[in-house]
Amino acid sequence: MTLEGTPNTKQPENEWHLTSDRPVFIQIMEKLKLDIVTGVYAPGDKLPSVRDLAGEAAVNPNTMQRAFSELEREGLVYTQRTSGRFITEDTTMIDQLKEQMALDAISRFLKSMRQLGFSGEETLRLLTEALKEEKQ
Amino acid sequence: MTLEGTPNTKQPENEWHLTSDRPVFIQIMEKLKLDIVTGVYAPGDKLPSVRDLAGEAAVNPNTMQRAFSELEREGLVYTQRTSGRFITEDTTMIDQLKEQMALDAISRFLKSMRQLGFSGEETLRLLTEALKEEKQ
């Protein structure tokens, strides 16, 4: 058989992990925001084109376009009509976004645990335990 | 005017908090699971009817029915065809679910924080700080 053994068509490492349980354009926005606040894209960087990114994410260009439009509405990227899209150079905004995302994660977590009936102290203890577990 | 002043039609305190960003039947399942693991509904309890709960949640009966069906598929509730639905009496299953939900919350949290670039130790420190902040 011709297709036995190690596949020769190596996928271009799709890191998008898109699922169908939430709107795709939202998931794309989240991924891009993460890439911005973690420095994968630096302030002022040119982003790949809509078509390129859509291809990489295996998504319709319209969907990628929508994600971009929303990000632009939030001020994280700006457009030069015919030359491309760029990451904002407002580093303060980026730092604030990162802090906000961390605070949101923390408060979502505390809310979840409290809904389950765990106090702040218990939650802290459980998290500490989980981290210890990991190290083994 | 007849409708001035304090509204006389007091809403029955809707605790469902349903949003449109995710399928409603999923959110209903989450809410019911929470009510089960936290003892709002005890093992063996009879649940309100599909129509009643649908009314309370301001949702179509079909949607509530779907949420129930899924919960039943997972074994958390069982049906007596014409007399109603009941919470499972398998307390082990309920306890396991609660533990699993806590572990999931913890691992989601750690994943989020690590994606933002925070180590386990940093995350622990930030959570501790957040809890201190709250007490004031």
Place this chain on the structure above:
DNA sequence: ATCACTGTATTATTCTCTTAATACAGTGAT
């Protein structure tokens, strides 16, 4: 037997997201 209550099933309609296939206008290098 009647009646009100259960869960369940069916059909049609609406809405949002997604895909698809194009088209257009501006830019910059050749």
Place this chain on the structure above:
DNA sequence: ATCACTGTATTAAGAGAATAATACAGTGAT
């Protein structure tokens, strides 16, 4: 000027979720 590249806009189609309006069958109290 030409050509490949940008973002953008439009129209059509499909899938999934949700609503709406019914209908049916079994149960249990009256």
